[in-house]
Structures are given as C-alpha cells and as structure tokens.
Amino acid sequence: MSILVIAEHDNSSLKPATLNSVTAAQAIGGDIDILVIGSNCQGAAEQAAQVAGISKVLVADNAAYGHQLAENVAPLIAEVGAAYSHVLATATTTAKNILPRAAALMDVQAISEISAVVSADTFKRPIYAGNVIATVQSSDAIKVLTVRGTAFDAAPAEGGSAAIEAVASAHDAGKSEFKGEEVAKSDRPELTAAKIVVSGGRGMGNGDNFSMIYSIADKLGAGVGASRAAVDAGFVPNDMQVGQTGKIVAPDLYVAVGISGAIQHLAGMKDSKVIVAINKDEEAPIFSVADYGLVADLFTALPELDSAL
Amino acid sequence: MKVLVAVKRVVDYNVKVRPKSDGSDVDLANVKMSINPFCEIAVEEAVRLAEKGIATEVIAVSVGPKQCQEQLRTALALGADRAILVETDESLEPLAIAKCLKAVCDAESPDLILMGKQAIDGDNNQTGQMLSALLDCSQATFASELSLDDGKAVVIREVDGGLQTLELSLPAIVTSDLRLNEPRYASLPNIMKAKRKPLDVKTPDELGVSIAPRVTLLGVELPAERQAGIKVEDVAMLVDKLKNEAKVIS
Numbered sequence: 216m217s218i219l220v221i222a223e224h225d226n227s228s229l230k231p232a233t234l235n236s237v238t239a240a241q242a243i244g245g246d247i248d249i250l251v252i253g254s255n256c257q258g259a260a261e262q263a264a265q266v267a268g269i270s271k272v273l274v275a276d277n278a279a280y281g282h283q284l285a286e287n288v289a290p291l292i293a294e295v296g297a298a299y300s301h302v303l304a305t306a307t308t309t310a311k312n313i314l315p316r317a318a319a320l321m322d323v324q325a326i327s328e329i330s331a332v333v334s335a336d337t338f339k340r341p342i343y344a345g346n347v348i349a350t351v352q353s354s355d356a357i358k359v360l361t362v363r364g365t366a367f368d369a370a371p372a373e374g375g376s377a378a379i380e381a382v383a384s385a386h387d388a389g390k391s392e393f394k395g396e397e398v399a400k401s402d403r404p405e406l407t408a409a410k411i412v413v414s415g416g417r418g419m420g421n422g423d424n425f426s427m428i429y430s431i432a433d434k435l436g437a438g439v440g441a442s443r444a445a446v447d448a449g450f451v452p453n454d455m456q457v458g459q460t461g462k463i464v465a466p467d468l469y470v471a472v473g474i475s476g477a478i479q480h481l482a483g484m485k486d487s488k489v490i491v492a493i494n495k496d497e498e499a500p501i502f503s504v505a506d507y508g509l510v511a512d513l514f515t516a517l518p519e520l521d522s523a524l
Numbered sequence: 525m526k527v528l529v530a531v532k533r534v535v536d537y538n539v540k541v542r543p544k545s546d547g548s549d550v551d552l553a554n555v556k557m558s559i560n561p562f563c564e565i566a567v568e569e570a571v572r573l574a575e576k577g578i579a580t581e582v583i584a585v586s587v588g589p590k591q592c593q594e595q596l597r598t599a600l601a602l603g604a605d606r607a608i609l610v611e612t613d614e615s616l617e618p619l620a621i622a623k624c625l626k627a628v629c630d631a632e633s634p635d636l637i638l639m640g641k642q643a644i645d646g647d648n649n650q651t652g653q654m655l656s657a658l659l660d661c662s663q664a665t666f667a668s669e670l671s672l673d674d675g676k677a678v679v680i681r682e683v684d685g686g687l688q689t690l691e692l693s694l695p696a697i698v699t700s701d702l703r704l705n706e707p708r709y710a711s712l713p714n715i716m717k718a719k720r721k722p723l724d725v726k727t728p729d730e731l732g733v734s735i736a737p738r739v740t741l742l743g744v745e746l747p748a749e750r751q752a753g754i755k756v757e758d759v760a761m762l763v764d765k766l767k768n769e770a771k772v773i774s
Contacts, residue, residue, distance in 0.1 A: 284690075285653065285663050308683040311649050312665045315618070319654035324619045324738035327648045337742065342647050343541045347550055350742040390662035391696075394678070394689040407684070411772070435773060443702075453668070453703060454686050459647075460702055462684070468772040478540070485750055489770045491762065497755075506753035506770065509762050519759040524773070 216245025224259035254281030365465035409438030418473020476501025562640025571603035
C-alpha cells in the first residue's frame with residue numbers, strides 16, 4: 216500500500232488539518248507521502264518533511280497553484296495520485312473543492328469524510344447529517360478519500376525527516392482567476408483546531424452581545440462559534456457557523472450559549488469531549504447531549520461566568 | 525444565456541431517518557421526499573437570472589427514478605422552462621450522476637450550470653466538481669453570491685477562513701451554499717402552469733452512460749448515542765465541575 220496525503224497549507228506553513236489525514240493514512244497502513252501543491256511553498260514543504268512517519272514529500276511549486284484553483288490543482292493530483300493505492304485529504308473547504316474533481320479525472324468514485332478506517336478498502340462515514348453511519352467498500356483500484364478531521368487525532372508534527380522531491384508538472388487551465396479574499400482576522404484559535412470552543416445562538420439577541428462570548432473565550436483561550444440561526448440573523452459572519460453545513464468541531468470543551476440544539480447544529484459539535492449548555496429553556500434539545508447543563512438566563516450567567524474565570 | 529440546473533430528490537430535511545431493522549440501509553419506506561434544499565437554492569438562482577433577462581432558458585435536470593418528476597415539476601413551478609429526467613431505478617453514485625449530467629450538457633450546451641453544493645442524504649459534496657472535471661470547465665463551489673458580467677461569472681465562495689472571490693470563464697459550474705438566496709414558494713397558478721411545461725425522459729442507456737456502482741454499502745448503524753449529563757445549579761457549580769471533575773479548564 217502506498218498512500219498520498221494532500222497537504223493543507225498556506226504556502227508558508229503546513230496547516231494542522233494535514234496531520235489528521237496522516238493519522239487516517241496510518242490506520243490504512245503503508246508508505247505515506249505528502250504532496251504539497253502551491254506557489255513559493257517551500258516553507259510548507261519543509262514542515263511537511265518534519266511530520267513523523269512520512270516517507271517523502273513531493274512539492275509542486277508553480278504560480279498557477281498559488282490559490283488552490285481546482286481547475287489547475289486537480290489534474291496534478293490525478294497525475295501524481297495514479298502511482299498510489301490511496302489519495303487522502305482532510306475535508307476542509309479546499310479539499311472538498313478539489314478532491315472530487317481529481318477523482319473524476321481518475322474515473323474514481325471518491326468517498327467523502329470518512330470517520331473510521333475498517334480496512335484498506337472499507338470505511339465508515341456519516342450520512343444524513345450524521346444521523347446514520349454508513350460502512351462502505353470501494354472497488355476502485357485507487358481509493359480517493361476525504362477525511363473528517365475530528366475523527367482522527369493529529370499525527371505528531373515533528374520527529375520526521377523525509378526527503379523533499381520536486382514535481383515539475385505544471386497545469387494552468389486558464390479557466391478561473393482568483394480575484395480576492397476576505398479572511399477573518401482574529402487572534403483567537405481557528406475553530407476546527409481550538410481545544411475549547413464557545414458558541415452563541417439566536418438567544419444572544421444581537422451581534423453586540425457576542426462581546427460577552429468573546430470575553431469569556433479570551434480568558435479560556437477558546438475559539439468562538441455560532442449556530443446557523445445566529446449567522447442567518449446577521450449577528451456574526453458565516454465562517455463562525457458550527458453545524459452540518461458549517462464547520463465540524465470536536466474540542467475538549469464545547470460551551471453552547473443560547474443555542475437550542477437543532478439537529479443541524481448537533482451534527483457539527485456532538486463529538487466534543489465535554490459539552491456545556493447554557494439556556495433558559497430547560498426543554499431545549501441541547502441539554503440532551505450536554506454533560507453539564509445550566510438552566511439560566513444567559514444575560515446573568517455569562518457575566519457571572521466571566522468573573523468566575 | 526442557457527442555464528441548466530440540476531435537482532435531486534431526497535428525504536425531506538424534517539425527516540429523521542433510521543436504519544432498517546436488518547441494518548442493510550436506511551429505511552425510506554413511506555417517508556416524505558422533497559427537492560434537496562441546496563438544489564432548491566440553485567433553482568431560485570437560475571430563475572432570478574431569467575427574471576433579470578440574463579438567462580434566456582432554464583432547464584431543470586434530475587437523475588433517478590420516475591418519481592423525480594415530482595421534484596422536476598416543483599422546479600418548473602418555481603420558474604424553470606422545461607425539464608429533463610434521466611430515469612433509472614439503480615442506486616446512483618455522484619460519479620454516475622455526473623456522467624449522466626455530462627451527456628445532457630453535451631446535448632444542450634448550457635453556458636452556466638447551477639447545482640446544490642451537496643445533497644442532504646449522502647452528504648457527498650462531489651457531483652458538481654465531478655461534472656466540472658468531465659466537462660473540463662470552470663467551477664466555483666460553496667457560492668454565496670453570483671454575478672454575470674461580460675461573459676464571465678464572478679462568484680463569492682464561503683471558505684473555511686472567510687470569503688473568496690473567483691472569476692470564471694463560461695461555461696461554468698456553480699454550486700450553491702445556504703446563503704446564496706432564499707428560495708420563493710411556488711404559487712398555485714404556477715404549480716398548475718408547471719404541469720403543462722415540457723418534461724423529457726431519457727435513460728442512461730440512451731445517453732450511452734455506464735452507471736455501474738463502484739462503492740458497496742455494507743451496512744448502516746446509528747451513531748454512538750451521547751448520554752445527557754447533569755444539570756448544575758449555578759455558575760459556581762459549573763466552573764467547579766469543569767475544573768475538578770471534567771478537568772477541561774484550569
């Protein structure tokens with residue numbers, strides 16, 4: 216078995232999400248290589264070479280790959296991936312955009328967001344918003360998989376010393392162009408990597424009241440999330456949404472404030488180790504998954520919690 | 525410009541599905557079926573393009589059993605001009621659906637293809653990207669804003685870090701995220717009118733497409749149930765529990 220892990224990175228550094236796929240690759244078993252596709256991405260490649268248990272790092276460094284445009288990157292993955300038994304990437308929006316395109320070019324039926332490895336060709340994955348877990352077996356010669364990051368621990372980022380090899384092949388389809396991005400600037404940890412996440416829901420009432428959440432999050436070193444209801448109401452931007460159609464998180468501690476606990480939201484956080492719910496409605500479904508429930512008005516409970524920390 | 529919009533028939537989003545008693549698959553007997561919510565958003569976007577005079581024709585396409593005609597009629601009631609069903613009773617994977625859609629696109633030559641980012645049954649999030657690969661055209665997934673200008677599509681995408689803007693040459697595939705728009709409700713007169721709009725039926729065989737499955741479903745199970753814990757009386761007790769019992773804060 217030979218496994219290719221597609222690196223998630225920002226050219227200068229490797230993103231921790233990559234490490235979850237490395238662990239999934241180890242569960243499959245075999246030689247593991249990492250493919251770094253980017254522009255001026257030597258920094259990311261050097262970090263990938265440090266990851267424990269990697270045989271080699273392949274680097275495709277070309278201006279056309281700088282913004283991870285699917286039309287340019289997918290043909291490269293299809294080309295390099297043809298020599299492997301498995302191609303994996305952690306299911307970020309980048310990988311979800313690119314990997315199915317690469318799979319189609321390889322005439323492979325990709326398998327999305329695996330949550331467990333049963334054997335080299337059999338995997339578990341959540342369907343129906345996580346209400347059901349399916350076990351599926353692939354008959355394709357090459358398995359193309361995205362990996363649900365929260366289902367696999369991160370592999371050690373250091374301890375390895377893999378060789379770095381350049382991949383010369385360049386693909387520039389010229390079909391799409393990157394025009395810009397609005398990236399949320401925050402000193403708080405990224406939601407999917409945070410050890411603690413504090414999320415607010417519709418019960419917060421408005422965007423200004425999220426300052427209570429930010430204050431508590433900063434004392435805990437936590438990331439801040441929100442329910443779909445809070446995002447749809449315009450309290451906070453969409454990249455904070457936790458849930459089936461937002462981000463899937465599984466921190467050590469998840470604090471849900473003023474969130475009723477719609478299935479959509481539970482699908483995004485129910486694998487957290489410890490869940491706290493603060494809600495004034497004691498019938499709220501969020502309490503059925505909470506380890507610690509506090510039935511209280513959040514406008515009195517949050518200031519109290521803030522001063523107790 | 526010609527716009528093709530793909531729609532999938534799925535379990536209604538309000539239904540909580542359960543495994544069959546033998547665990548072979550989910551139990552879909554007698555459950556309500558609907559148009560996939562993300563596909564509905566794609567249909568709405570196509571209809572808005574028609575209302576702005578940008579789209580000259582909106583074609584709704586579905587791949588699946590005969591009953592998908594219901595969802596195509598819904599798309600027609602929302603404003604699509606005509607519909608095509610690629611009819612098969614076989615279970616379909618994203619790659620097979622993309623191949624059927626490619627054959628339809630080859631015949632229809634749309635300038636823009638709108639789809640949902642994923643279907644809420646299989647949660648695969650693959651078909652749009654796969655169709656784009658097969659057509660060798662541009663793609664923008666997770667779209668929250670779409671504008672067309674001067675033969676290009678400008679799309680704002682919802683990505684992990686925030687928002688990204690891409691400019692695509694046509695033909696292009698755009699898959700909708702939740703915030704692209706809020707779909708309208710079909711009015712009764714439009715529902716009646718939709719019954720007379722053309723709906724063509726083809727088969728994968730007629731399109732020359734192989735839909736043989738690559739992935740076997742071995743079984744389904746419920747996820748591990750999370751047990752409800754305890755109710756704490758006040759904030760002090762909560763902090764104490766988190767520090768001393770769960771040991772998740774210090």
